[in-house]
Amino acid sequence: MTKFTTEDVHYFANFAKIAFSDQEAEVFSEIISDLVEFGDALKEVDTDNIEPMTHPLQMFNVLREDVPQDVLDRDEMLASVKEHEDGMIKVPNIL
Amino acid sequence: MTLMKKTAAELQALLHNREVSVKEVTEDSFKQIAALDGQVKAFLALTEEEALAKAEALDNSSQESRGPLFGLPIGIKDNIVTKGTVTTCASKMLENFVPVYNATAVEKVNEAGMVSVGKLNMDEFAMGSTTERSAFQTTHNPWNLDCVPGGSSGGSAAAVAAGEVPFSLGTDTGGSVRQPAALCGVVGMKPTYGRVSRNGLIAFASSLDQIGPITRTVEDNALLLNAISGVDHRDSSSSPQQVPDFKSALTGDIKGLRIAVPKEYLGEGIADDVKDKVRASLKVLESLGASIEEVTLPHSKYASPTYYAIATAEASSNLARFDGIRYGYRSENAGNLEEVYTRSRAEGFGTEVKKRILYGTYALSADHHEELYVKAMKVRTLIAQDFASVFENHDVIVGPTSATTAYEIGGVAQNQLTLYANDILTVSVNLAGIPAISIPCGFSNGLPVGLQIIGKHFDEALIYRVAHAFEQATDFHKSTPSLGEGTN
Numbered sequence: 182m183t184k185f186t187t188e189d190v191h192y193f194a195n196f197a198k199i200a201f202s203d204q205e206a207e208v209f210s211e212i213i214s215d216l217v218e219f220g221d222a223l224k225e226v227d228t229d230n231i232e233p234m235t236h237p238l239q240m241f242n243v244l245r246e247d248v249p250q251d252v253l254d255r256d257e258m259l260a261s262v263k264e265h266e267d268g269m270i271k272v273p274n275i276l
Numbered sequence: 277m278t279l280m281k282k283t284a285a286e287l288q289a290l291l292h293n294r295e296v297s298v299k300e301v302t303e304d305s306f307k308q309i310a311a312l313d314g315q316v317k318a319f320l321a322l323t324e325e326e327a328l329a330k331a332e333a334l335d336n337s338s339q340e341s342r343g344p345l346f347g348l349p350i351g352i353k354d355n356i357v358t359k360g361t362v363t364t365c366a367s368k369m370l371e372n373f374v375p376v377y378n379a380t381a382v383e384k385v386n387e388a389g390m391v392s393v394g395k396l397n398m399d400e401f402a403m404g405s406t407t408e409r410s411a412f413q414t415t416h417n418p419w420n421l422d423c424v425p426g427g428s429s430g431g432s433a434a435a436v437a438a439g440e441v442p443f444s445l446g447t448d449t450g451g452s453v454r455q456p457a458a459l460c461g462v463v464g465m466k467p468t469y470g471r472v473s474r475n476g477l478i479a480f481a482s483s484l485d486q487i488g489p490i491t492r493t494v495e496d497n498a499l500l501l502n503a504i505s506g507v508d509h510r511d512s513s514s515s516p517q518q519v520p521d522f523k524s525a526l527t528g529d530i531k532g533l534r535i536a537v538p539k540e541y542l543g544e545g546i547a548d549d550v551k552d553k554v555r556a557s558l559k560v561l562e563s564l565g566a567s568i569e570e571v572t573l574p575h576s577k578y579a580s581p582t583y584y585a586i587a588t589a590e591a592s593s594n595l596a597r598f599d600g601i602r603y604g605y606r607s608e609n610a611g612n613l614e615e616v617y618t619r620s621r622a623e624g625f626g627t628e629v630k631k632r633i634l635y636g637t638y639a640l641s642a643d644h645h646e647e648l649y650v651k652a653m654k655v656r657t658l659i660a661q662d663f664a665s666v667f668e669n670h671d672v673i674v675g676p677t678s679a680t681t682a683y684e685i686g687g688v689a690q691n692q693l694t695l696y697a698n699d700i701l702t703v704s705v706n707l708a709g710i711p712a713i714s715i716p717c718g719f720s721n722g723l724p725v726g727l728q729i730i731g732k733h734f735d736e737a738l739i740y741r742v743a744h745a746f747e748q749a750t751d752f753h754k755s756t757p758s759l760g761e762g763t764n
Contacts, residue, residue: 185638189638190634193634193637193638193641194618194634194637196637196641197592197621197633197634197637198596198599198617198618198621199618199621199622199625199630199633199634200615200618200619200621200622201622201630209630209631209634212631213631213634213635213638216584216631216635217635217638219580219581219584220581220584220585220639220648220652222577222578222581223578223581223582223585223648223651223652223655224647224651226575226578226651226654226655226658228651228654228655228657228658231654231657231658232654232657233650233653233654233656233657234653234654234656234657234660234707235483235653236483236513236709237469237470237483237660237707237708237709237710238468238469238470238513238515238709238733240512240513241512241516242512243509243512245509253376253377254376257376258376258602260374260376261373261374261376261602261603261604262601262602262603263600263606264606270601270602272601272613272616273610273611273612273613273615273616274612274613275612275613
């Protein structure tokens with residue numbers, strides 16, 4: 182069985198931008214190990230010369246003229262923001 | 277006697293003859309919700325004030341301006357955005373999120389004259405198959421309150437089954453309209469991918485998600501799909517394919533149709549009582565003049581791992597937008613920008629969502645991308661080819677919707693892999709992008725059994741034709757749960 186370790190949890194959580202405590206990492210390492218084993222079943226399928234299916238239907242570009250249009254109201258948008266000032270979103274210090 | 281158990285045609289006749297007003301119909305829906313939802317827990321938010329205002333406006337509107345579903349109440353799954361009404365995806369992450377626009381499907385039901393009464397519970401971000409994974413409440417099955425309603429559109433199915441609303445919208449990524457419809461004994465359609473705009477549907481897995489109607493009868497379902505279908509310039513994946521009038525497909529005639537039954541759908545893992553009801557349903561379809569033939573979908577057994585690799589990969593990407601900055605939950609414990617992201621997401625998402633994001637991130641990582649994600653996309657091709665091969669010689673595919681009837685709350689959730697195995701009956705349809713419906717086909721120990729009818733791309737009309745013919749030949753859709761305190 183492929184083991185998904187607590188180190189793996191922290192490694193992939195870093196990309197996913199989710200904080201896990203060491204205790205949570207233990208729990209999730211078991212859960213993800215099961216899923217990895219589950220996914221291993223795909224290895225037995227012969228997919229030589231098979232094209233990957235990225236989308237269920239043929240896709241078309243949707244284009245429009247580059248004409249300015251009404252956009253969503255800034256005040257309405259900012260109503261969903263936790264902190265803002267002078268029409269800009271506030272976040273903690275970056276530097 | 278509640279108005280909520282009448283069909284669209286019956287309600288519209290009453291409205292047309294002015295025997296009831298839209299306001300009375302709307303009030304009746306809220307009366308049912310007040311009486312029953314304490315037990316069912318289908319709704320997360322009610323919009324009574326807005327609904328009654330709209331009902332009055334509709335009552336005062338001219339005959340000519342009335343839409344095709346004039347005056348009929350509807351509930352909306354809480355991952356479909358509604359302007360001015362909180363839309364949570366049943367997640368702490370969006371607990372206070374009030375969208376600034378309506379989803380296209382919501383605009384369309386509004387234009388059709390429907391009255392939205394509120395938002396319906398679901399598994400968080402549509403990830404689950406029991407509606408136990410909502411951050412706010414567990415929805416109960418109206419047929420047995422100790423059982424799950426299925427998921428993730430469990431609120432949408434339970435509200436219709438309980439008679440709180442005659443119509444609801446759900447979403448189906450791996451079976452999330454059809455499976456709860458089956459477990460709650462109502463009609464749920466997953467349309468062809470692209471048939472209904474996904475604009476305003478909070479994305480889980482973009483190449484699989486599709487909005488679908490849930491109703492008590494096939495005719496009502498066809499009417500609601502009529503209303504919400506069609507190309508939308510705001511969704512590049514919506515299809516320009518012409519939308520036929522689905523109601524006109526309800527002829528009752530299925531003579532000469534060739535029905536395929538995959539042997540994998542009546543094999544190991546499917547409960548005997550479910551198999552019995554499905555086999556009896558096949559006899560009904562045969563008696564109506566259709567021919568039945570066993571076929572094989574050889575890659576079915578790989579559908580669940582394929583689905584989980586693709587759906588979680590897409591979810592890990594889609595859910596990156598929930599970062600605590602522009603909307604949604606922001607942690608109070610963050611000291612710097614990085615911690616705003618990591619702690620907001622840690623505190624805002626539930627376990628199931630974190631699990632899928634983590635596995636999806638793994639599937640997309642440089643080391644595992646080829647062996648898992650690309651491999652799954654190739655197996656997806658084979659699964660779609662299996663269906664295409666069967667449809668060369670058959671009109672529709674029929675089988676069970678769910679491997680079992682509804683199970684006890686808390687009972688199966690512990691064994692996640694059992695739930696994944698159950699998905700084999702529904703997820704293949706999403707991977708191939710084809711349409712499928714679930715309709716009631718019997719009861720076992722007082723719990724409904726669902727029959728699934730699967731069709732070719734954009735062949736919803738034929739699916740409705742078969743479903744309607746079966747419905748007219750049986751009485752299962754006429755049974756309703758007897759919840760004690762309602763106005764049944």
